[in-house]
Amino acid sequence: MNGLWDWDAAWAVLPELLLAFVQVTLIVTVLSTAIAAVLGLFIAILRMSVPKPIAAVITFIGDFIRMTPIVVQLLFAYWTFLTIEPLTIGIVVFGIHYSTYMAEVYRAGIDSVPTGQWEATTALSMSKRRAWTAVIVPQALRATVPALGNYAISMFKDTPFLLTIGVVEMVRAGLTFGGNNFRYMEAITLAGVIFLLASYPTSLLISRLEKRLAYNY
Amino acid sequence: MPTTTDPHAAAGDGTAAAVPAIRFENVEKRFGDNVVLKDLNFEVAKGDRVTLIGPSGSGKTTILRLVMTLESLSEGYIYIDGEPLTHELRDGKRVARSEKAQKQIRKRIGMVFQQFNLFPNMTVLENIIEAPVHVLGQSKAEATKRAMELLESVGLPGKANAHPLQLSGGQQQRVAIARALAMDPDILLLDEVTSALDPEIVGEVLGILRHIAETTDITMLIVTHEMQFARDVSNRVMMFDGGRVVEEATPDVMFTNPQHERTQAFLHAVLGSGDGHIGTH
Ligand SMILES: Nc1ncnc2c1ncn2[C@@H]1O[C@H](COP(=O)(O)OP(=O)(O)OP(=O)(O)O)[C@@H](O)[C@H]1O
Numbered sequence: 001m002n003g004l005w006d007w008d009a010a011w012a013v014l015p016e017l018l019l020a021f022v023q024v025t026l027i028v029t030v031l032s033t034a035i036a037a038v039l040g041l042f043i044a045i046l047r048m049s050v051p052k053p054i055a056a057v058i059t060f061i062g063d064f065i066r067m068t069p070i071v072v073q074l075l076f077a078y079w080t081f082l083t084i085e086p087l088t089i090g091i092v093v094f095g096i097h098y099s100t101y102m103a104e105v106y107r108a109g110i111d112s113v114p115t116g117q118w119e120a121t122t123a124l125s126m127s128k129r130r131a132w133t134a135v136i137v138p139q140a141l142r143a144t145v146p147a148l149g150n151y152a153i154s155m156f157k158d159t160p161f162l163l164t165i166g167v168v169e170m171v172r173a174g175l176t177f178g179g180n181n182f183r184y185m186e187a188i189t190l191a192g193v194i195f196l197l198a199s200y201p202t203s204l205l206i207s208r209l210e211k212r213l214a215y216n217y
Numbered sequence: 218m219p220t221t222t223d224p225h226a227a228a229g230d231g232t233a234a235a236v237p238a239i240r241f242e243n244v245e246k247r248f249g250d251n252v253v254l255k256d257l258n259f260e261v262a263k264g265d266r267v268t269l270i271g272p273s274g275s276g277k278t279t280i281l282r283l284v285m286t287l288e289s290l291s292e293g294y295i296y297i298d299g300e301p302l303t304h305e306l307r308d309g310k311r312v313a314r315s316e317k318a319q320k321q322i323r324k325r326i327g328m329v330f331q332q333f334n335l336f337p338n339m340t341v342l343e344n345i346i347e348a349p350v351h352v353l354g355q356s357k358a359e360a361t362k363r364a365m366e367l368l369e370s371v372g373l374p375g376k377a378n379a380h381p382l383q384l385s386g387g388q389q390q391r392v393a394i395a396r397a398l399a400m401d402p403d404i405l406l407l408d409e410v411t412s413a414l415d416p417e418i419v420g421e422v423l424g425i426l427r428h429i430a431e432t433t434d435i436t437m438l439i440v441t442h443e444m445q446f447a448r449d450v451s452n453r454v455m456m457f458d459g460g461r462v463v464e465e466a467t468p469d470v471m472f473t474n475p476q477h478e479r480t481q482a483f484l485h486a487v488l489g490s491g492d493g494h495i496g497t498h
């Protein structure tokens with residue numbers, strides 16, 4: 001053991017971390033964000049289109065999912081669906097968990113569209129479907145893009161929870177390296193740096209997007 | 218052919234021309250406990266230009282919104298071209314009509330709103346061709362050609378690709394008029410379409426509506442505070458108060474020689490006293 005920081009160890013662990021980053025962290029973030037974005041919108045519209053009692057049930061399920069820790073949901077799904085690959089379980093669980101947050105964001109976005117817009121779609125005899133897809137959703141999305149981006153970042157930072165179900169994401173890869181070489185410091189530090197380097201520019205991008213969307217169409 | 222028709226419409230000489238474009242029969246509209254319209258009966262003949270006047274809160278907007286099916290009817294019936302709009306009498310019972318049946322009728326009705334309500338996520342052209350293409354099934358080329366003509370006629374030939382929020386209020390309202398006309402409505406509802414505009418551009422919008430009144434036979438139901446406009450365009454004026462028609466007459470009679478005391482008081486307040494001049498505020 002030579003000191004607190006060993007550059008050789010750092011260089012040795014870096015490729016493994018980056019590999020795990022690309023193969024797991026990035027893939028899970030992208031796919032789960034896509035699931036959450038689509039499913040969340042679907043839930044938000046469904047809740048506003050069905051009779052009140054059914055909407056209440058959907059809301060309750062959403063609340064239930066949001067109020068329980070994602071780690072518990074990962075472990076629950078993992079031990080329930082033993083035959084399914086952990087990575088797939090991770091993607092689906094993250095997607096569903098975050099879809100409940102995104103549904104709330106969409107709901108606020110949809111509520112922010114003035115009622116006059118709905119009335120114009122009625123005055124033009126547009127179908128409900130066309131009203132949603134051509135008028136309401138495009139306007140609601142403008143207000144929701146920044147929030148969706150921020151949830152994507154927070155999902156990204158939650159990916160280490162995947163190690164609880166045996167998925168070799170970046171932190172797990174670092175810990176494995178640490179265990180084999182008795183060097184944890186480099187692996188964990190670098191994992192943190194990689195997270196920072198990825199999420200910081202993304203958040204800057206989101207706030208720029210937010211500013212641009214705040215102006216004209 | 219409509220499956221159900223207004224039982225009273227065919228009475229009289231029994232010809233189609235006698236069927237009114239709009240007919241309210243015992244209409245009641247409540248918001249919670251607030252009864253806004255009560256036992257309301259009136260007719261608007263085809264091609265009529267009717268202006269509704271009356272004090273604030275008398276239910277003028279509500280009447281237009283009922284015709285556009287933006288509000289639900291509490292009691293009674295509304296007939297469009299003799300066909301029940303939202304409710305019908307079937308086997309002695311008042312039943313709601315299907316959404317499909319309502320939509321068929323709604324297609325023939327257009328509305329221009331005080332706040333324009335253009336779709337800000339679409340260009341001017343997209344706003345205008347949206348319904349002709351997706352509701353009436355016109356081809357994009359056909360709808361675009363018509364949209365360009367309409368833009369020309371409302372004095373905005375160069376604005377097809379602009380976005381609504383880049384336009385002034387007056388320009389937005391002119392696009393909204395073009396958008397409503399693109400559906401070739403039989404009935405056009407205008408609710409204080411100049412109230413949100415600066416005084417100096419009110420005239421240009423009214424000029425366009427005047428032109429439409431002169432060159433088409435669209436039935437128009439108009440709510441306005443512009444008494445001069447009401448006088449120019451409409452052939453009938455109806456005075457509302459307390460959810461009922463207090464008085465109706467031709468504009469000439471209504472504005473110069475109103476019979477009812479409520480009308481006299483209202484017009485006095487709106488027009489001011491003295492020279493009898495009808496102007497804008
Ligand atoms: N959505 C609503 N909910 C509850 N009450 C309403 C609603 N819309 C209208 N009202 C009430 O109905 C009555 C008639 O309103 P309406 O807007 O039709 O009047 P108006 O004659 O158009 O008045 P104005 O000249 O001020 O536009 C008012 O008392 C109003 O408060």
Ligand SMILES: [Mg+2]
Pocket residue numbers: 277278279409440
């Ligand atoms: Mg009004």
